[in-house]
Amino acid sequence: MKPQSIKILIGEIDYKLDRIDYFKTRLDTWKNKEDGEYDKSQRRLGKLIDETVNLLQIMKLEELDEFQNYQEILEKLEAGIPLESSDESTDDEVIDAFNKIKSGEASRMAQKGSGTPK
Numbered sequence: 047m048k049p050q051s052i053k054i055l056i057g058e059i060d061y062k063l064d065r066i067d068y069f070k071t072r073l074d075t076w077k078n079k080e081d082g083e084y085d086k087s088q089r090r091l092g093k094l095i096d097e098t099v100n101l102l103q104i105m106k107l108e109e110l111d112e113f114q115n116y117q118e119i120l121e122k123l124e125a126g127i128p129l130e131s132s133d134e135s136t137d138d139e140v141i142d143a144f145n146k147i148k149s150g151e152a153s154r155m156a157q158k159g160s161g162t163p164k
Contacts, residue, residue, distance in 0.1 A: 047108045055105055059116065062098040066091065099123050 047055075069091040076084050102120040106113045113120075 052109055052112060055101060055109075056112065059098060059101050059105070062094055062101065063119065066094050066098065069094065095123055 069087055073084070073087055073091065076087070078084065099120065102113070102116055102123070105116065106120070
């Protein structure tokens with residue numbers, strides 16, 4: 047991979063990691079969890095995690111030396127473990143929330159793919 051491409055990839059990964067932290071903090075402090083915006087933020091967090099995992103897997107395949115700096119982060123994202131150890135949620139709570147996000151995304155995608163009218 048060209049050095050410019052590596053720099054762009056690293057910049058995109060770092061940006062997405064910052065957005066993940068932002069959405070996690072935002073969701074943790076949300077007052078009304080029944081709010082539609084809360085659900086949208088949960089879905090966005092799930093999408094950001096998926097996108098970041100994909101970028102890290104590309105880096106792992108293309109630039110193993112650079113990937114070593116991100117390996118622990120990838121493992122945590124794939125396992126649903128918080129990136130920050132100061133998070134008050136337990137690992138089980140985070141994994142459960144992550145699985146709920148994933149199942150909601152799968153359900154929504156299945157509804158879109160079924161082509162049934164609403």
